[in-house]
Amino acid sequence: MADKLIIGNWKMNTRRDSGKALIDALSASDITNQPWVGVAVPTVYLAQAAECLKGSRIALSSQDVSRFDKDGAFTGEVSAAMLKDAGCAYALVGHSERRQYFAEGNDALLSKMRHAIAAGVTPVLCVGETLEEREAGRYLDVVFSQLAILSELTAGDYVIAYEPVWAIGTGKVASLEQIAEIHSAIKNWCLQNAKASDKIRVLYGGSVKAENAESILATENVDGALVGGASLDADSFRMICQAAGKLI
Ligand code: 13P
Numbered sequence: 001m002a003d004k005l006i007i008g009n010w011k012m013n014t015r016r017d018s019g020k021a022l023i024d025a026l027s028a029s030d031i032t033n034q035p036w037v038g039v040a041v042p043t044v045y046l047a048q049a050a051e052c053l054k055g056s057r058i059a060l061s062s063q064d065v066s067r068f069d070k071d072g073a074f075t076g077e078v079s080a081a082m083l084k085d086a087g088c089a090y091a092l093v094g095h096s097e098r099r100q101y102f103a104e105g106n107d108a109l110l111s112k113m114r115h116a117i118a119a120g121v122t123p124v125l126c127v128g129e130t131l132e133e134r135e136a137g138r139y140l141d142v143v144f145s146q147l148a149i150l151s152e153l154t155a156g157d158y159v160i161a162y163e164p165v166w167a168i169g170t171g172k173v174a175s176l177e178q179i180a181e182i183h184s185a186i187k188n189w190c191l192q193n194a195k196a197s198d199k200i201r202v203l204y205g206g207s208v209k210a211e212n213a214e215s216i217l218a219t220e221n222v223d224g225a226l227v228g229g230a231s232l233d234a235d236s237f238r239m240i241c242q243a244a245g246k247l248i
Pocket residue numbers: 009095163167168169170171205206207208226227228229230
């Protein structure tokens with residue numbers, strides 16, 4: 001089985017001290033060997049996190065990237081080149097909270113994917129349906145329409161994270177059958193419609209915790225996890241990473 005990728009998305013949490021303490025606790029624990037681990041920290045703390053992660057195998061991720069790539073008059077924006085310069089290996093793109101609160105749609109997200117790839121930062125494209133869309137039986141159409149931008153990319157490495165909106169921060173987890181169905185559908189879609197390699201990784205996100213991580217990560221076509229709340233607690237995140245390590 002290939003190595004799993006586990007990324008902790010801190011969202012708009014932590015301060016300078018608590019973020020450093022979290023990274024120090026993770027670096028001191030045994031998760032640095034296997035599997036692949038990353039932390040997506042708030043932009044303002046990326047440089048500090050990069051410093052704390054020196055010599056560690058834990059990768060740094062941003063939570064977003066600008067849709068603009070040229071330096072210039074884009075107040076408040078952070079470009080892919082800046083993220084690369086700050087030490088980011090990954091950038092989250094199109095998280096459902098960005099789609100919901102910042103109206104990010106496919107045009108902007110395609111630019112973000114392109115710029116991240118061009119800068120050598122691996123984008124993690126987040127997709128997923130709302131509860132209403134799930135209950136109306138439209139979840140596959142919704143996810144495929146979010147994936148559509150991948151057919152516009154000519155090449156490049158990227159990761160996909162399937163995060164059903166109804167499972168984010170709610171404690172409700174998609175069933176293993178639901179996860180298996182959609183992960184397989186996402187991979188098939190990518191193979192048919194995008195120039196994705198057959199090694200494309202699809203992570204699951206939505207209320208992943210120490211208690212449910214092993215069964216989720218053992219599900220077919222689940223190549224890792226994008227972890228929100230549980231990544232803010234070093235012990236919980238370490239246990240999730242260890243669950244992934246057992247499956248390698
Ligand atoms: P929770 O793990 O808190 O449900 O969040 C998932 C998520 O949105 C990760 O990006």
